[in-house]
Amino acid sequence: MLSIIRERLRQGHRTGKYPKEEPQLPERFRGLPQLTRDLSPQACAAAVAGCPFAALSNNDDTLQINLGRCLFCADCPAAEQGALTFSNDYRLATRKHEDLLLGDEVYRLTDRLNKRMRKLFGRSLKLRQVSAGGCNACEADLNVLGTLGFDLGRFGIQFVASPRHADGIMVTGPVSENMKSALLDTYAAVPEPKLVIASGACAIGGGPFRDSPEVNNGIGDLLPVDLFIPGCPPHPYTALDGLLRLLGRL
Amino acid sequence: MNRSRLIRFRHGACLPLTDLPRLDFATFRESLFEEVATHARVASFFGHPTDEGLDLYAILVHDWQGELALLRTQVTGSFTSLTPNCPQLHLFERELAEQYGVRPEGHPWLKPVRFHTPWIDAADIWGRDPRQHPIPGDMDFYRVEGEEVHEVAVGPVHAGVIEPGHFRFQCHGEEVMHLEISLGFQHRGIEQMLIGGPHPAGIYQLEAAAGDTTIGHTIAYSQVLESLADCEAPLRAYAIRAIALELERLANHVGDIGALAGDVGFLPTASFCGRLRGDYLNLTADLCGSRFGRGLIRPNGVLFDLNTTEVEKMLQRLAVLEPETRGAIELCFDSPSVLARFEGTGPISTDDAEALGLVGVAARACGLIRDARLHHPFGPWEEGFNTPVIETNGDVSARGNVRRREIYASHQLLRDALKRLPPGPVSAPLAPLAADSLAVSLCEGWRGEVVHAAITDKAGKIARYKIVDPSFHNWSGLALVLRGRQISDFPLCNKSFNLSYCGFDL
Structure with missing residues (x-):
């Protein structure tokens, strides 16, 4: 008992000050991309052709990036050509699929839920996580939210064991053929009203497994998605920021 | 002979x-x-x-x-099954039957592995309609019949934030007579997607083959391509790969010990290790920007280097983390109530481990000295490794202790690697792959040996890529240790193996 107390004192208090203080992210962290303005049409086309996951597109000779498809690659061919740079900004979650498209405007982060939904979930949100073909990186960094560094519970958000106890589902993975029906069953078991959160590039658009015949390229039209959290995998702060914004807590 | x-x-x-x-x-x-x-x-x-x-x-x-x-x-069409004489082949043969519609005659446990349609135009040996995607978990489960015998079915969706899998326990009261594990829910078709490569997307698919073993799988992939291209990565790249591999091992082992402690209700270690695991992940992020090592390893090198200041910073972080990690872990391994729960739970004999072909932590906990860093070093860097960790009891305690001691060994390896970083570049161009050739690579990931093999066609493109995650061998070990145990031992035994679903399902 004494040794437990001694160790507890040595380990100290470790819960971060977020959201009062901004988190310190590693210098090499790749967050919100900044697109280079006024690219020549050739440079634009080269950047579009370079991405293996078709995250970039040419919108009237202006480069546009789909953050739902972007894997924030360290060797991004478009970044190497100077078409974009990755900033250190971890805030990426959006409410609508079209908001994931970033051109030269300001990136539109998620809105808060409407008043009724905020009243229901704002102070207590229980989520059932469903891994549908995920590689366990998204899952691992969601699990991390429960550790004492983040302490998700202090925001009233909790992952629960049963869909019957949940206010929504948090989906990871590209939705493999073999998980499709289990995902739909889990969703059906959650009582109304309910939220669907797509966490990670796979759940949003198939991620690195896009166009494999064994996956559904993410949730797609299978379920109505209320929050998109980009990243491969999303940083725990990206997920936390998205959740808190959705609940109107930021 | x-x-x-x-x-x-x-x-x-x-x-x-x-x-x-x-x-x-x-x-x-x-x-x-x-x-x-x-x-x-x-x-x-x-x-x-x-x-x-x-x-x-x-x-x-x-x-x-x-x-x-x-x-x-x-x-x-068919061949005589080798499994009755060589049980470690059982899953490999089931896999062949599922992928190519060949029947291993006399296989004692011939069931689908990942539930996908055959890869070639062949009849399904289980008589399923080849035009329809198979239903996962649709197979004949082993059943025990009798009075007071009952079946407990769990999954694919589990209670925690974990991957899907289906488990069926045949129980008599609390005692498990048999556990059958049916996976495949995470099947994404990775091996098939790699055919015709190396594609630009290939390395990213490998990074996500098993997201907690990104470094292990990408090193194995890079080594295969380097072997086929007859290129050597620069010495400094090998050293940085070794650093990343040990950081991955540290993060996962520390997390696992926390999870083991949590499962027996010893919360101090569970909480401390949960935080410490994140600190090791952050060290990997300091190196390459991603907590899981995404974007670090590339064929013929690495994408990120460490300068003197960064090396110094990492050594300082380690000097803080090491005593904190030791303190958190020793607390748990010094507690009689924890040890009473660990010791003797979920044992597997050395003979069974050998017959099933277990690898990695699970094998080393049964006295089997199997460590690719020791036996099959790749490149000059790993040749200095000479300290595999061995335990002999084969139980939860042994699997926990292998991790505990490997954490301490990894600290030492990391410090040495950081202090002895050889000078020079960290990557070199990769030559085209040799045509009509085969290469094999092994990498001791944190769970165990990751084996990749590739065959190229006459144009030097990948014609077949085969991935074996350590979990592929070890899931059968978990099923075996549950025999004759209480069903309430399952979570603890499961954590002590902590196997990958997606690494198995691919």
């Missing part, structure tokens, strides 16, 4: 396919058994369809000779 029929080679070799004899099946079978009887184990066993039939490749490993051996044969 059939020894001359074997192709023996060292790790990193590129073998021209024309040099590989195609043995007749009887000779293949006899040679394989002979090798296994003389302490070889099967690292990989896979098929590659040709115009005449299905080529089968068996990659055998002689650990203490640091040697690999290869056997090739060809089958059509």
